[in-house]
Amino acid sequence: MPRSETARPVFTAYADVPPPVRGQVRDLRLRWAHEELGRDYRVEELDVYHPRPDGYLEWQPFGQVPAFDDGEQRLFETGAILLYLGEQDPRLLPPEPKARWQAITWLFAALNSVEPFVAQIGALDFFHAGKPWAAQARPSALRLLEARLASTEAALGDKDWLAGQFSIADIVMVTVLRILDHTQILDSYPKLAAYKARGESRPAFRHALAEQLESYASPAN
């Protein structure tokens, strides 16, 4: 195996997913981070419809993607992997303590204070679509989400990025907000919508998304 094969970090992604989920799977967050750094990576594809390969649960105990391995650390959880990458490069996580901890705080906020409420709307609209109880559950789920979005928008204010400079917190928050793309919910939060568009217009994001979507269109590479 040529040295470049072993030197590149590897992470897992699905070989294909149903159309509504394309552009949403979390390997996008790692692709984006690597593209921001101009760092090469290798993707190991899993079949979402089949059992995980032997030993995969020792790498990713929940059987999901992405799991990450750079030869130094073998990690799962997008948040942990992004923090690991951020510690290696100030373009993803500023090293100055105050800025660093603001970015880390917002990384956790995106994952624990915003994503669960966004994901709940996604689950009701996609996985439970058409079930009468899902329609009845939605208004209260929407109220909870709206409170989180209003708070996030207020905290963002007129800043371009959550922690001042672009960071891993924005990679998560922007991709979390994209889960609402099938709705008009963000229309009520113009600063948040502009923030999401700002993230999506970064060349690294566009490359990452194109790579992910292309991987679904092509046979296993």
Add this chain to the structure above:
Amino acid sequence: MPRSETARPVFTAYADVPPPVRGQVRDLRLRWAHEELGRDYRVEELDVYHPRPDGYLEWQPFGQVPAFDDGEQRLFETGAILLYLGEQDPRLLPPEPKARWQAITWLFAALNSVEPFVAQIGALDFFHAGKPWAAQARPSALRLLEARLASTEAALGDKDWLAGQFSIADIVMVTVLRILDHTQILDSYPKLAAYKARGESRPAFRHALAEQLESYASPAN
């Protein structure tokens, strides 16, 4: 103000909460971490039933507790605060890279891959109790949770703690599992139940819980 007043880290908690929530509010996680280190702290109490004090949203944008300030960093998000405390003391986060990243991975897993599913059951059972749609929503929420619990139990295996030694990951996972105390769900996961009991039997946890419960019983200190 005596120097000890300014030197102690401060975090926020609620002066009182409804009985089912007592012993569950997230300041417990910070109290536990501080007790593990034998480190003094001061609690600033907020009235859960009244608007937040002026300026609080600049400290904690979602208006929740705990927010933390040690004079160096002014943070919110329990996960970020625990990571911050962990970086200061190997008793909460081992400094050796492999062990450190395993603990951080499990910290994120507890917050993003387990807590949202536990919290969903909690929300259905407490906030939406009695609504017909909540009863219909529960089976699928329970199936999702059971998959996460089974994966967590398998990953824990015969280890005492998620990352080998006790860490901030266990502070979060144990307090997440406690959200299920009104159910018998954990009975089906004996290793996870024993793990939770192991956490709850630590003197630091017992002190932290007693402090939190006492604070609800007493007038503002």
